[in-house]
Amino acid sequence: MAPDVATTTPDVDAPFSVMGADGHLLVPDTTDFGEPLDVLTRRLYRDMALARRFDQEAFALQRQGELALWLLCTGQEAAQAGSIRAIRDTDFVFPSYREHTAAIARGVTVAEMLPLWRGTAQSSWSPSDYRFNIYTLVLGTQMLHAVGYAMGVRLDGSDEIVMVYVGDGAMSEGDSSEALNWAATMQAPILFMAQNNGWAISTPNAKQFKAPLHTRARGFGLDSYLVDGNDALAVHLTVREAAARVRAGGAPAFVEAITYRIGGHSTSDDPSRYRDDAELQSWIARDPIARLRRCMELEGLADDAFFDRVAAEAETLAAEIRSVCVALDPVPLSSLFRNTFVTETLALQREREEHEEFQGSFE
């Protein structure tokens, strides 16, 4: 069933919200969310709460030296949960590198999430298992991979779509413009999910671009949407409707979700060097998880027992993260020799054997 496409509209310059700051619903009772609101809000709340706890534990593990680096998604959970749950599980997703909420929602396990950050492997999950590609750290480049994948979807005559996550900073890369232009000219079934979290490490939006991202996408010929990224229901509704339009053969879609990176860029960053505490506090007050919870309580969509169950599940996850992390050992270097090519070349085989013989000489 194609959802009702009358709720959100492309090419509007005011961010679309479904919940007020205090959590009350701004949309009519008759709004079609595609499923009962209690079912949807509970799923989104659980995704977000688990991701938040994951983030906290991983951050702690980095501070204790168990992870080399961690990039917090704290503050961006609504933009990610709202979007990933608004497309089909069969739709392929290209993340950037901060999409932990989306990854967890797709079922990527703790043991598969941590190795990149612990330095025990460069990636650990099979993208086909979750229809979720491995992370890409070179900014904006995954947008082109996603457009190419979407060209393949179209050639196959499939009704899948592709969703690709990108940040405000990455939108300054040349590849992002090539991707938007290419998607439009190739009529690729793709949805660009831009999380504008305000900061690219230390560089604010104002130093990054003059024309707002969603208007730029419109200029390339995409249907463009602007949404309150800390409002999980607004993101969900927007992406669901944008995805339906793309799936029905419409123009590629670009969704700009206005959100905020509560933590630093990474655990190596010190955001107090470049941004005001007042700004940070104003966004902490707009926390997407607390906001959804207030809505659920106001509307009677969940009781205390539900929230207690999710909190307990998050604690179990945190314990699992810790035990899984410390048990992770590096994939041996020899596997990189074998996996650089599909068929190991004679030259690499010789280099590997020389290396193994040298290593063996110490035993």
Next chain:
Amino acid sequence: MTNLNMAKALNAALRSSLADDPKVLLMGEDIGTLGGVFRVSDGLAKEFGAHRVIDTPISESAIVGTAIGLALRGYRPVCEIQFDGFVYPAFDQIVAHLAKLRGRSGGRLRVPVTIRIPFGGGIKAIEHHSESNEAYFAHTAGLRVVVCSSPGSAYDMLRAAIASDDPVIFYEPKRLYWDKEEVDLAHAPLASVLDAAVVLRAGTDATIVTYGPTTRVALAAANIAQQEGRSLEVIDLRSLSPIDIDLVNASVRKTGRAVVLHEAPTFLGLGAEVAAQISHDCFYSLQAPVQRVGGYNLPYPHSGVEDEYLPDVDRLLDAVDRTFEE
């Protein structure tokens, strides 16, 4: 057997690959309706459709980046970069992604993308149209880098490159596009033609190791040397990564002398690697230091002086002479 020039042989290889495998796609600037600026894809859009021979926007990074995505979807894209000097916008997609995805994914992903690049000088082109940038890619782990040198090798190697499950940078020497020879189009793609160097001319006194456009220079020099009583063995490397060093070594152990020849600047060029490997592996067989002949360490010059820049028969024979000096 069919008498074809190299551009036509490449065209035949593309046609055979498109016909054999519905997952093969061609992508590039002006390759469809026009048939490519060198007409290598002439007629293929008409024969296989615009959905398989895709005229793209002028976006080299996107040509390679979207090819990666198509490969992840199960396709086998063949990209054309219009000229050697225009590959740099795609450099990041090639070295950071195409080359590394297999390893980064722990062997879970494969990206069978072929990137065709017309390369090299000698056609009196304007700037940015005559470069030999093969060393950049040969230096990148995860890429196969090959160079064809004749209609026959072009047909066989391109078929094998497209069939390869690993990414291949496929260089086509521009000045050889119009050279003709008899080509056997009945060949099935053999993976081994991507790895193997070939002895183009047997000899006993010195070994010339070269590839691509300068194979012609080496063969011409060998003819002249023959008249002077000197027998040169000419090896066409064909694959620059990996290098078939065993074949090179066997030749040098026989002749005791080696000269490496290419158009690219000798400084950190492929010849430096080949010379180092020969010096290491054949040290006690060598009668003289390995010589290198190539472009000077300059930006490729204006065409009015390119003949002075490009290594020619005289410079090669001069280097051969040096290996015979007492």
